[in-house]
Amino acid sequence: LYRSDDRGATWHLVSRDHNMAERAPYYVRFAVAPDDEDRLYFVSVRFSISRDGGRSLGRSDFHGGGDNHDVWIDPLNPDRFMIAHDGGVSITLNRGKTYMRIVLPIAQLYHVHTDTRVPYNLYGNRQDGTSYRMPSRSLSGGASEGQWGHVGGCESGFAIPDTVTNTTVWSGCYDGGLEVYDTRTDHARNVRVWPEAAYGWRPADLKYRWNWTFPIAISPHDHTRVYVGSQYVHLTTDGGASWKVISPDLTRNDTTHQQSSGGVTTDNLMTFDGATLFALAESPVQAGVIWAGSNDGLVHVTRDGGGTWVNVTAGIPKLPPWGKISNIEPSHFNPGTAYLSADLHELDDLDPYIYKTTDFGKTWKRISDALPRSPLSFIHVVREDPSRAGMLYAGTENGAYMTIDDGAHWLPLQTNLPHAPVSWLTVQPHARDLVVATYGRGAWILEDISPLEQLEPATLAAKAFLFTPRPAYRFRSQQGVASAPNSAVEPDTVPYGADVTYYVSPSVADTSTPPDTVRRLRPAKVVILGSKGDTVRVLEGERRPGLNRVWWDLRSAPPTVPKLRTPPPGKAFVRVGPDGTRPLVTWDLDLSLRGPLAPPGTYTVQLTLADTGRAGGGSAVTLTQPLRVLKDPNTAGSDSDVQAQARLALAIRGEQDSVARMINRLEWVRKQLRDLVGQLRGDSAVVRDSNAKRVAALADSLDARALGVEGALFDVHLTGAREDAFRSPMQLYGRLAALQSDVSESGADFAPTAQQLAVHELFTQRLTEAARRFGDLVENALPAFGAELRKAPLKDVISAIDGGGAPSRPGP
Missing domain, CATH: 2.20.25 (N-terminal domain of TfIIb)
Structure with missing residues (x-):
């Protein structure tokens, strides 16, 4: 953020806070309050406010509908402003104290x-x-x-x-x-398919490259065969428990289109990736005929279920290179016939491109020339009617069209459909409805297209024509969901897990009230023990006279929380908080930093009340009760599935903890090294001392080495802005959390998939190597530096360095 106080003649830097512009390729906008030049509103991924001219940014309690795109402030009454976001708009009449959200x-x-x-x-x-x-x-x-x-x-x-x-x-x-x-x-x-989180990584560095909307297709011949596309076609026949690759790379694989995206602000989140598959479909007429189209303009077909693939792009006339094959529609009537649409608007080509082949892609014919031309005529989807050959539907950037003669003539199919991008079309085969997805106005249904399917030239020449009606269902009313529009009633949520209730007599209860801390007794301690006496979770409960209750969320303890004490490399503007630390903020939507759920079984609840004497002494009271944790009766996983999932989740949790503990110790070391270097180069008493210069250089070298170890553990470039995660490659800390999310948060009660186990093994190897480097640093390099420091006595410098009281264990 820059500021000018002389109408733009000169500018000075105010802030580099990433929260102002987390994803600059999409939107960067802010507004200044008309009655206070130092009050700024920033709309980005989050909504933030500055009250000091942008020098510091404060989080707002506002929560909209996702990404925030614009803000409008009433110039006559600055208490009124409106925020536009992906979920609609939110309006405040009291300068942000409360908001009214309008869902559009x-x-x-x-x-x-x-x-x-x-x-x-x-x-x-x-x-x-x-x-x-x-x-x-x-x-x-x-x-x-x-x-x-x-x-x-x-x-x-x-x-x-x-x-x-x-x-x-x-x-x-x-x-x-x-x-x-x-x-x-x-x-x-x-x-x-491969649960190795790719946030922040260049596509060229990944095992598999995925589009933001990578294709999925269920075989119309065998519903257990499901295909998905990266740069390869993957097949599962066991519900996704394992996958195999059934194609070579079906893209151009041009690595210049696989670099970091985003321009000034790196943004690697699969939104701009080149060289990925975008369209995938199997012929409903002949099993094993599979079509694949890429977002860099290639079309392939296999006729033997993936054994052999043929590049048929060369047979497509007048198709410029690098266009996106937006969809491929195999015919319902002939195994060698297929249609495809190509979208070239990102290449500044706004023409409609729809092609047809009748010989498995050897030759193609363009059939979209009769569509009207406009800046919004490029094609998102083409769909064949399943009941009438030659009848097609097409979705453009602003409407829907149809043809009954294979594209020789096209007619608008708009009626009351809003003029919005038609992103997808589906024909429901039994209801004979055309279902439309729009990118901006939701989903629409054109009821009963059977009259269009019956349409013939002679029909229009007749005085009148009665179309054969589709069958009608005699639906009966059902009792449904209760709703109360604009209701202020908000039911309370019952806590999740096991409630542990206990009684505390007045004689051992804590009756102190704030701010009295002298007579305060330690809270009740509740320990959950496993079947072998191992500690699963330690909780604290109130110690009031009478009945008390604490809830166990059925989870083991979460992994250690990393606390960073140094700024990211080259980003000295990132500051620590009053306690000398800053949080490690990474992507969070599909990452888990919680302890995994405990598996079904019998546990022991142990309640301990210490300080039971009148004066705070006396022996502790310890009581135990058994607690049964039962399997969810609604899950489809077996008992062995649950146990297998729990074992892997606990292993990942242990590895997350190990990574965090190494990060914390490294941060203590780096903080001390940076402080020491700052003193050696800033203290006039030692700044010219040759020993000081030598030690400072050694400290710089050791700090760089420690940073290198940290770089294998977490993305050291994170500043605290949530979506910094897309700017640099995610490392072990984030990737383990992402895998944990897949395994234990998004896996219901299923056993780990083969690919989850494979990625975990890969992470285990990487963690072992990182722990080796960490151990070498703290056991060899750090003591060696301490010895050099002691050999060079310097004024006002204490000749010792260690882990600052942090954990001394070098690895997991």
């Missing part, structure tokens, strides 16, 4: 799919929201948001139901995130 129908949906229930449901993923499952019609009065539900995954990608079972949904997320959701249990299993 502006959902940005990437895709929409349907199941085969009656009535059917819609499935999709909403930008800066989550995945959704929505009924196509309500049988209990009017439609209500209370009838919607989530189906795993997250804001990006696909949510595709298995239409054979109508109980399973495959739902994606960025970074290759993939979950299998069970609508019967409302549980999801994380089955990510």
Whole structure:
């Protein structure tokens, strides 16, 4: 942030705080209060306020709908301002003390799919929201948001139901995130192909490159065969428990398109990646005919289920290179016929590109020339009607079109559909509905397209024509979800876990009141013990006279919290707090820093009341009771699945703890080294001393070495801004937390997948190497430096250096 006080003639730097512009490639905006030049409002990932002209930034209690894009301040009444965000707008009338949120129908949906229930449901993923499952019609009065539900995954990608079972949904997320959701249990299993978090990494450095909306496809011939695309095509036949690669790299694999993105501000979050697959589909006519399209303009096909792939891009006429193959639509009538759409608007080519092949891609014909041209005519999707050959639907940047003659003529299919980007089209085969996803106006349904399917030239020439109506269901009303619009009623949430209730007599109760701390007794200590007497969790409870209660959340203790004491390299503007530390803030949406859930079994609750004497002495009172932790009866995992998951989760938790303890000790060492160097180079009493110069150089070298060890443990460039995580590669601390999230938070009661075990083994090897380097530093390099310091007595310098009271154990 720069400031000018002379109408822009000169400028001076005010702040480098990353929270002002966490993701500069998307939006950077701020506003100045019209009645106070030092009061600034910053809209970015978070909403922040500065009251001192930008020198410091304070967090606001405002929580909107995701990313914040703009702010408007009433020039006549600055107490009134409005924040625009991905969930709508929020308005305050009292300068931010309270907000009123207005939810607008502006959902940005990437895709929409349907199941085969009656009535059917819609499935999709909403930008800066989550995945959704929505009924196509309500049988209990009017439609209500209370009838919607989530189906795993997250804001990006696909949510595709298995239409054979109508109980399973495959739902994606960025970074290759993939979950299998069970609508019967409302549980999801994380089955990510390769759960090695890629936040902050260049695509060129990754094992697999994933698009923000990487493709997912369920085989129309065998619903247990599910395909996903990175730069390869991956196949699972066991519900995602394991995957195999069935293709070579099907992109151009141009490494110049696999570098860090974001420009001035690095932003590696799979949003700008080149050389990834974008379209994937299997022929509904012939099993094993699979089409793949990339976002760098290549089209491949296999006719033997992935054994052999053929690049058929060269046969596509007048298709400029590097266009995005936005979707491929295999025909429902002929195994060699397919349609594709290509989007070149990012290359400043706004023309519509739709092609057809009838010979498995050897030759192609452009069939979109009759579509109207405008700055918004580029194509997102083409879809074939499953009942009528040659009848197609197309979605452009501002509308929907149809043709009944394979593209010779196109007609607008707009009616009351808002003019918004049509991102996806799905034909529900039984209801004969056309379901539309828009990027900005939600999902729409064109009811009953069977008259369009019956449309012929002779029909329009007749005086009148009665189309054959589709069958009608005699639906009966159902009792549904209770709703109360604008209700101020907010039910309380019952705490999760096991409640431990205990009685404390007045004779041993703590009856002190603040600020009296002299007579205060130690709180009740509640220890959860495992079946072998091991400590699972230690809690503290109140010690009031009468009944007391403490809740155990059924989790083991969380891993150690890292406390950073030094600024990131080259970012001296990052300051520590009053306690001399700053938090390690990394990406958090799919990372777990909690202790894992305890597996089902019998535990012991141990209550201890110390200081039971009248004067605070006396022997402690210790009581125990058994506690049974039961398996969720709604989960599909077996007892052995739960135990396997718990074992891996506890192992990861131990490794997270080891990483954090090494970070904490390294930070103590680096803090002392930096302080020492500051004294040696800033104290006039020693600054010219040759010994001081030599020791300062040795300290710099040791600090650089310690920083190198830290760099393998966590992203040392993090400043405290949440989305700094996309600027530099995530390391062990974040990646272990991401794996823990996949295993124990997003895995319901399922056993670890083969790929989760493989990535854990990889992390274990990396942690072993990091611990070796850490041990060499603290056991060899650090004592050697201490010896050099003692050999060079310097005025006002204490000749000793150690870990500052931090843990002395060198590794896990």
